[in-house]
Amino acid sequence: MSEYDGQQFVGVDLHRRRTVLVRTTDAGEVLESVRIPNDVDSLNRVMARAGADPEVVLEATYGWYWAVDALQEAGAHVHLAHPLGVKAFEYRRVKNDERDAKDLADLLRMGRLPEAWIAPPAIRELRELVRHRAKLVALRSHCKAEVHAVLAKCGIPVSMSDLFGMAGNDLLDRLVGDGRLPGPYAARVRSLRRLIEDLEFEIDLFAGIVRGRLARDPGYLAVQQIPGIGPILGAVFVAEVGDVTRFRGAAQLACWAGLTPKHRESDTHVHRGRITKQGSRLVRWAAVESVQILPGHTRIGGMRNRVAARRGRNIGVVAAARAQIELVYYALRDHHVRALHAGHRVPPGEAA
Structure with missing residues (x-):
């Protein structure tokens, strides 16, 4: 030394x-x-x-x-x-x-x-809550898939769209109660339903904690004004993006979220491929989820449908998610999005 x-x-x-x-x-x-x-x-x-x-x-x-x-x-x-x-x-x-x-x-x-970026402690704490809720939702989805798998093994058709809605729960009660499911399979379904009930309690609990922490956050309130984004997805954007001013613009945020295409260039050859899927998986999921069922008369929903008509549904959804991320950027930065105002049209090159 x-x-x-x-x-x-x-x-x-x-x-x-x-x-x-x-x-x-x-x-x-x-x-x-x-x-x-x-x-x-x-x-x-x-x-x-x-x-x-x-x-x-x-x-x-x-x-x-x-x-x-x-x-x-x-x-x-x-x-x-x-x-x-x-x-x-x-x-x-x-x-x-x-x-x-x-x-x-x-x-x-x-x-x-x-x-x-080194997120400050407050953002890290918020991320812990948001990510834990997302993990709980994934576990619940896994348990529901296991119930479907048990019924499939026993040759029991599921006619309803939601097995865990009112009609679906009635079906499960009858299957477990009248002995149509053999003992081990019925025991597994009962166990999975108890786990789902416990997970739903924890999911609601953590959703409430997150809403309480963000109740007065201006970015959280602003991002929920964007069609397709509610309290849950809004919390994902606020927690995962953190300090939005670390991005020079909306395009940089979309790139960080992995929603921009790969770019390969050498001499005169240029190839742009699929989106990179690098960056926050949770932000990418939230952006895609927020545009899936947007009505066609909305700005982003109409864009999704136009691109989908030319290039397919998946590409339309990804393009819409990239545009949605741009609106999220301005909502978090300015606490409002002028492009959402009635009659407002964004000139080329001007911020939304």
């Missing part, structure tokens, strides 16, 4: 139980490489040797919240590396934790680091 009083750059390769830190000079010389257990005290002991105002970088990987908070509390300038931007590490002939940490520090030192 060398004595050094200049600017230090620290690369952090974070894992579930242990972390590797590499301290370097502003010329890239390694001062220290150390592996520590994942606790704040161990991290602080290493950072105490990093001098004043060190530049620290770690990848946006599993469980990064505590490390970023601890590093910022220790006075470091923290940078979060985007996982897709450092994916080239995977193709090195020699790959280990020390090399990963050193390469992160080098990218930061040379100004070539692909950075991700």
